[in-house]
Amino acid sequence: MAENIALPQPSVRELRRRLRAGRTTALESVERALAAIDAVDADLRSFIWVDRDGARAQARRVDAALAAGRDLPLAGVTVGVKDNIDVGGRVTQAGSRVLAGRVPTDDATVVARLRAAGAVIVGSTNMHEFAMGGTSENPHFGTVGNPLGAGLSAGGSSGGSAAAVAAGLTMVALGTDTCGSIRMPAALTGTVGLRPTAWSVPLHGVFPLALSMDTVGPITRTVDDNAEVFRVISGRDPRVRRRPEPDRLRLLPLPLDDVAEPVHETLAAVVERLRGRGRIDRTTDTGWVLDSIDVATTTYLREGADLHETWLPERADEYGSDVRGAFEQGALIPREDYLSAAAQRFELTRRALHALGTDGVLVLPTFPFTRLPQYADSVETAPGNLVERDAALVRYISAAAVTGLPSVSVTGGRDPDGLPIGIQLIGAPGTESALYGLARSIHDAGGDGRDDADYEDDADAEDLP
Template sequence: MNVRTVARNPLLDLSLTQVAELVKSKQVSPVELTDASLGRIDDLNPRLRAFISVYESAREVAKGAEIMMMAGHSLGPLHGIPLALKDNIALKGLRTTAGSKILSDWLPDADATVAARLRSAGSVFVGKCNMHEFAWGGTSDNPHYGAVRNPWNTDRFPAGSSGGSGAAVAARMCWGALGTDTGGSIRLPSAINGIVGIRPTYGRVSNKGIIPLAWSMDTAGPMARTVEDCALLFSAIAGHDPRDATTASVPVSDYLGKLGRGARGLRVGVVPDYFFRHLQKPVHDAVKSALKMFEEMGAHVVDVGIENIHGNISAQLTIESCEPSTYHQRWLRERPDDYGDDVRTLLEVGEMLLATHYLQAQRYRTLLRQEFLEAFAHVDLFLCPTLPFTATRVGEMKVVIEDGVEEDMLSAIMQFTGVPSLTGLPSLAVPCGFDADGLPIGMQLIGKPFDEATLFQAGAAFQSASDFHLHSPQL
């Protein structure tokens, strides 16, 4: 069942970069953009459940941004642009639930670093997005705030855990959003909702003020409609944070500077015995077609062997079980009934794993990362599917990928996103097609440590030669 069509302000169909230019030239005001965003949220959120909190006070913030602009003071290209945050990212004095009942009334005493940086850049926050409870799951079927729906077909899921952020951006409810990614929680909903999202190199973006899932894999990143928009948002949040010891003191690149360089000469790696096996046929065909487009643009496709890649799902599930169970240990004992059934079960499973399991998984991470680092001597980036299937129906915990065999959703969904999560490598999700039902398909570009700029370059080149990112759900 698709939602009925709701008339929308034409400004909502412009990209972030386009409306930023209109604000800069004073052709459009931040108040106009914010009114359009809040109006769209009001129309669609009762059905999509993309937002947990909506800020009517955003209009006052937008008015302040407008006054600054009229006085000749601009904070940059994000000045006055309505954005959203996943609800595990703290905003001072505003409810931050992490999609949970346990934190339903928590009011942080400070902004998360990423939120503070966007605020300093002049962004206007219109609300906090719904998510899988405590980010521990891939469906965004939230028992406390409602199941997020896919704007392309509201009978389908938006993936997760940043499903609300993905749905909000795709449905034109805001011009960009932040998500968090542990095992794929930015990239999965980006692919399923037909938008762009980046998981940065581990340590490139601060986690300060973000409720953790698994400390050794967590990172935050932007989700937007185009690669250029995503790069613009990333430029505002990337960089060392003295309040977060896990962030790296590595200079921030000019992420927008390489966008027009094209794909000619890029060496695109594939692992043929893993990247193109066990896929639904539409996903296989769309990603293969994307690979061919890169060749037509002058890129060189290089087959690469990664000997130990097949163990990544087991290792990821081990680490992503143990670390959350450590964080939730006290609440799990004191308030077990306040968790949704699926999250409580996963946390209980994590308690049963042994230290030897966890340490072996960490040893595997080191091995897999080294194999990829050695492979980067021969390639500039890797290309693979983001996930092996398109959007399933809301509430389903099994998926059929091939031969009519049902598989567990959680392990199937991590088939490709687990590789960058384990190795700490950056990964960009870019839309690359649609299945016969009109559901989006995404590819994943995996890069060298701290080389997000090359991923943006490649992604922008692909979007210059395709139009998948220009399609929008008919809401």
């Protein structure tokens, strides 16, 4: 695979401007995506299937609607949909042979909302089978490549979604995040990924991994694009109140131990960059972050095993070996251990809400390392210091999953080899607006040389989440 694939794609706002000016059409946007997929995806393997005729037909309908004067906020925006999110009339199988031939009648709610806003579904993106893993090494549809370099992992489980966006195959992709599956691949591919507040985005039509932790969110190249998509798909749950952004935030940097030096340096630089947005608070309890790891693992392993308890004994050979092993491990977790983890989640959530209050934002790395080779069993956090891969993957991403808090991962800097270093922001429920505001301040757009600042003159910017 070629190094650093980053084909040009406009931002959502730029496409909207071009459409309004008559300088392009939704069909041209789709043709650009299809040409990009044809050019590089045989090696990248970010898509499981591509709906060429369907995407063109959708685009023609969007163009007709625009000609009739309809206002469609995501008109012509090309979208890849993770293979565990239903696309009506097309095979949706969660990256597994177990669900081969499964064709849902209807779109998932998030897909229907995107279509209603004028977005065009291009195809289904590759993933770690059943979302049970952080590498997108899929034995059925191939390992997803990372557009930043041959031999690098794109992360998972939404690896195909992140790779498609990073490479410029689609403008946007949907992922799911049970325990980091949006934020992990976003960090490794240099994209922006949001795990939204629990229950703020509907899960209808999403094949579950662990229902008590599952979420759906967008992966994009820029923070503003992410906010645009979130506004469309969220359709706020009345139980989740959107909080206004405080005049001045309280920033809680996470104390770090055993992380790669570029990660440590990047977090320190980001905190300095954010000083103008709020005061730094290094005294509030952040121990709940690392205390969440075992609770998260127990929860998703047991809930995943329960979901597959009927299929697994009869169809074990249809599962990839790593996923089969994970579900078998989950089935061995005693019920009392799962119930204990549930009780601990309440306590961890209480601690997190107390720490964050109404104005707090936790600032931490997405990973303790900068480079994840494909098929690696361990990662290096310091010269000669190897850490077991999965333990390193979940170290900093479990907290938001356990507590249901919103979290966005953005690129905060680069390591000496130019690889992105993900920075994660975690806020109180309903604070996506504040997180996006901070993310705009720290985002390093990287590969395509474009940053959100290029589009700040757009009048539509003022009402983003």
